[in-house]
Amino acid sequence: xxxxxxxxxxxxxxxxxxxxxxxxxxxxxxxxxxxxxxxxxxxxxxxxxxxxxxxxxxxxxxxxxxxxxxxxxxxxxxxxxxxxxxxxxxxxxxxxxxxxxxxxxxxxxxxxxxxxxxxxxxxxxxxxxxxxxxxxxxxxxxxx
Numbered sequence: 001x002x003x004x005x006x007x008x009x010x011x012x013x014x015x016x017x018x019x020x021x022x023x024x025x026x027x028x029x030x031x032x033x034x035x036x037x038x039x040x041x042x043x044x045x046x047x048x049x050x051x052x053x054x055x056x057x058x059x060x061x062x063x064x065x066x067x068x069x070x071x072x073x074x075x076x077x078x079x080x081x082x083x084x085x086x087x088x089x090x091x092x093x094x095x096x097x098x099x100x101x102x103x104x105x106x107x108x109x110x111x112x113x114x115x116x117x118x119x120x121x122x123x124x125x126x127x128x129x130x131x132x133x134x135x136x137x138x139x140x141x142x143x144x
Contacts, residue, residue, distance in 0.1 A: 002029050003108050004032065005107070006101065006105070007033050008033075010035065010070060014113025014143065014144070016077065019085075033071060033088075034098065035087075035088075036097045071089065095131035098132050107138055109138055109140070109141065110136055112141070114142045
């Protein structure tokens with residue numbers, strides 16, 4: 001029996017589809033939407049120029065505001081399905097953070113959106129969904 005489903009969310013159509021899937025397939029389960037803030041995004045945007053430290057704080061606040069908006073949108077989407085959604089966010093590498101969160105929070109299942117890469121692009125770029133599926137301690141449904 002699946003009691004707790006984790007749905008990683010960002011602002012993509014695929015994560016919206018994964019959340020809809022979880023709400024429809026597991027309406028009686030506890031569903032948690034998780035947004036991962038990748039610190040690499042902060043560093044990539046600031047570079048290593050002299051003003052990087054001040055800009056880092058501004059960028060971190062911007063990313064936090066964006067995470068809050070994404071999670072609010074996920075709550076609204078779940079409410080349309082009659083589901084009260086729990087939300088959380090963490091800072092870290094995306095696939096590793098999702099897997100660690102599942103292990104640390106008694107998650108029974110992960111529903112994650114796929115970005116639909118195929119062929120060489122999938123092999124070269126990898127896929128968060130694929131990495132999660134390979135490393136997860138619980139079953140994973142990849143929603144296309």
